[in-house]
Amino acid sequence: MSELREVIERQFKAHGLLSDAENENLSPETPVAEAVASSTEEKTACTPPEYPEEFASEFKNLPQKWQDFLCEREAENKKQITEYQAKLDAYNVVETLFGNRRDRLAQKGIKTFSQWLQGLAWLDAEMDARPAETLAAIAVVYGVDLRAAQQAQPAINPAIMARVCQLERNYNDLTSYLREMQNRNFNNTLNAFGRQTDREGNLLHPHFEQVKASICDLLKSGAVADIEAAYQSALWLNPSVRKELVQKQIDSEAKAAETAKKAVFALKGKAEKPERELTLRETIAKNMAKYVD
Numbered sequence: 001m002s003e004l005r006e007v008i009e010r011q012f013k014a015h016g017l018l019s020d021a022e023n024e025n026l027s028p029e030t031p032v033a034e035a036v037a038s039s040t041e042e043k044t045a046c047t048p049p050e051y052p053e054e055f056a057s058e059f060k061n062l063p064q065k066w067q068d069f070l071c072e073r074e075a076e077n078k079k080q081i082t083e084y085q086a087k088l089d090a091y092n093v094v095e096t097l098f099g100n101r102r103d104r105l106a107q108k109g110i111k112t113f114s115q116w117l118q119g120l121a122w123l124d125a126e127m128d129a130r131p132a133e134t135l136a137a138i139a140v141v142y143g144v145d146l147r148a149a150q151q152a153q154p155a156i157n158p159a160i161m162a163r164v165c166q167l168e169r170n171y172n173d174l175t176s177y178l179r180e181m182q183n184r185n186f187n188n189t190l191n192a193f194g195r196q197t198d199r200e201g202n203l204l205h206p207h208f209e210q211v212k213a214s215i216c217d218l219l220k221s222g223a224v225a226d227i228e229a230a231y232q233s234a235l236w237l238n239p240s241v242r243k244e245l246v247q248k249q250i251d252s253e254a255k256a257a258e259t260a261k262k263a264v265f266a267l268k269g270k271a272e273k274p275e276r277e278l279t280l281r282e283t284i285a286k287n288m289a290k291y292v293d
Contacts, residue, residue, distance in 0.1 A: 087177050091178075094171075094174055095113060098116050117175070121175060194208035205231055210240070211235060211241060215227065215231055218230040
């Protein structure tokens with residue numbers, strides 16, 4: 001039973017379901033009640049190490065619920081850092097694999113890790129959709145005679161096959177992680193754009209939530225260069241927002257016209273009479289008066 005318990009605890013710990021402290025507290029020699037009491041004491045007495053000394057000294061003066069909240073948040077941050085570090089370690093392994101092939105791949109026009117990864121992903125998709133045609137094309141590229149390859153070949157070493165399968169799983173995990181990170185960065189940038197305000201605290205893009213989906217579609221399609229251009233285009237693609245903007249423009253122009261109309265009135269509140277157009281007789285008399293004088 002002790003061996004089975006150790007196996008289960010290792011699996012829980014590997015998947016982040018059991019921390020090192022919990023693993024020690026829940027050992028076969030420690031009762032469950034004592035482990036819970038010990039965990040409670042540690043939680044109450046903890047002091048987040050990231051705090052400066054002058055703040056950490058006041059930590060114990062906080063209400064208990066705030067101490068618990070800060071300790072839980074600190075533990076969650078540490079857990080997330082550990083998870084990201086594990087993913088970065090996996091990324092570094094693949095980056096090392098690419099580095100060992102960098103010179104040879106550069107001769108084929110592949111100069112970055114992203115190009116290599118995209119090429120592998122494309123090859124995987126082609127193998128899944130058209131395996132026979134893809135294998136034939138690969139054989140041509142590498143100069144392999146498929147007729148000779150059809151002859152009896154020695155069996156593949158099981159250890160090599162297991163290693164290939166493991167590498168394929170690692171590659172799939174890394175591809176999913178990179179895609180997740182890319183989507184997360186995109187969403188963070190998009191949401192930060194929607195929260196931008198001016199000096200008075202007014203939103204710079206008040207219709208962001210209404211046109212957010214259209215912004216994403218425009219950016220992913222490559223139809224626009226940046227988020228600002230996507231936002232302006234999305235405003236006019238949305239019928240309700242477009243109607244609102246047009247109405248605001250009409251109201252603004254009407255207000256400007258009313259302001260200009262009021263400006264022509266005299267200071268006493270009476271409108272200035274425009275100069276009357278002279279008749280032909282009056283025009284001749286006016287011009288002759290210049291010469292008579």
